[in-house]
Amino acid sequence: xxxxxxxxxxxxxxxxxxxxxxxxxxxxxxxxxxxxxxxxxxxxxxxxxxxxxxxxxxxxxxxxxxxxxxxxxxxxxxxxxxxxxxxxxxxxxxxxxxxxxxxxxxxxxxxxxxxxxxxxxxxxxxxxxxxxxxxxxxxxxxxxxxxxxxxxxxxxxxxxxxxxxxxxxxxxxxxxxxxxxxxxxxxxxxxxxxxxxxxx
Numbered sequence: 362x363x364x365x366x367x368x369x370x371x372x373x374x375x376x377x378x379x380x381x382x383x384x385x386x387x388x389x390x391x392x393x394x395x396x397x398x399x400x401x402x403x404x405x406x407x408x409x410x411x412x413x414x415x416x417x418x419x420x421x422x423x424x425x426x427x428x429x430x431x432x433x434x435x436x437x438x439x440x441x442x443x444x445x446x447x448x449x450x451x452x453x454x455x456x457x458x459x460x461x462x463x464x465x466x467x468x469x470x471x472x473x474x475x476x477x478x479x480x481x482x483x484x485x486x487x488x489x490x491x492x493x494x495x496x497x498x499x500x501x502x503x504x505x506x507x508x509x510x511x512x513x514x515x516x517x518x519x520x521x522x523x524x525x526x527x528x529x530x531x532x533x534x535x536x537x538x539x540x541x542x543x544x545x546x547x548x549x550x551x552x553x554x555x556x557x558x559x560x561x
Contacts, residue, residue: 375477377545379450382483382537383458388530392441393523395423396460396484398453398475399467401430406466406489408434409512413464415439416516420523423464424456457482461529462522465494466507466515473497480504481540485532487518497544503536 395414399405407425411434414423418441425431427444435444448456453475457463463479463486470476470492477497479486486504488494498504505522507514522529 373472373474373477374545374547375474375481375540377481377541377547380454380457380478380481380540382533386458388483388533389461389523389526392420392422393519394459394461395421395464395519396456396462396479397423397425397464398448398456398479399426399465401427401434404467404469406468407431409466409510409515410464411438411442412512413466413515413519414441416512417441417519421519424460453478454482457484460484462487462519463504464515464519465489467492467494468509470494477540477544480536481544483533483537485522485529485536487515487522499535499539503532503539 397407397410401407410423410425414421422441422443424443424445426446426448428446431444445456457479461484463476463484465473465476465486465488467473467489473492473494476486476488476494480503486498488498488504488506489509490506491509495506498506500506505518507518522532
């Protein structure tokens, strides 16, 4: 067994010089801009996006990466959902820099690299409890974790995030700092080097 073998977790690193807030973009916007980046699959919770946005109504807009996979669902989507298609890495950065918060209701996630990228861009994240995202997010500090499939909690959480602007800015800064400290490429490389040094 490996129970008595010391282990150390090294998180996947992201380029926090590339994924960073744009100082020229003033936030939050009106309407409040949400962003979903991910595959268009039920496993990712995309079936919750339309009900959430329908409840939020005016004052909120969601940009999502849907493309052809989302076509079958567009007939039931409210008008405050905008398909931005598949994005290149640079386009993802721009989309994140121009959003106010990252909506990611995934039901299953191995790590949540896109969550750390959003955090590095200064986005508070609203996600679902019970996935690997729990390990990335500090609930109430750099984002929020909502109950599984609880549309009402997602809606109330996002509304509160928009209204409490001072808290929003504190959370956005915390998201950026947390991403740099724990999930940067430098942090990953330094941790890997330290392990090798300890073994030599």
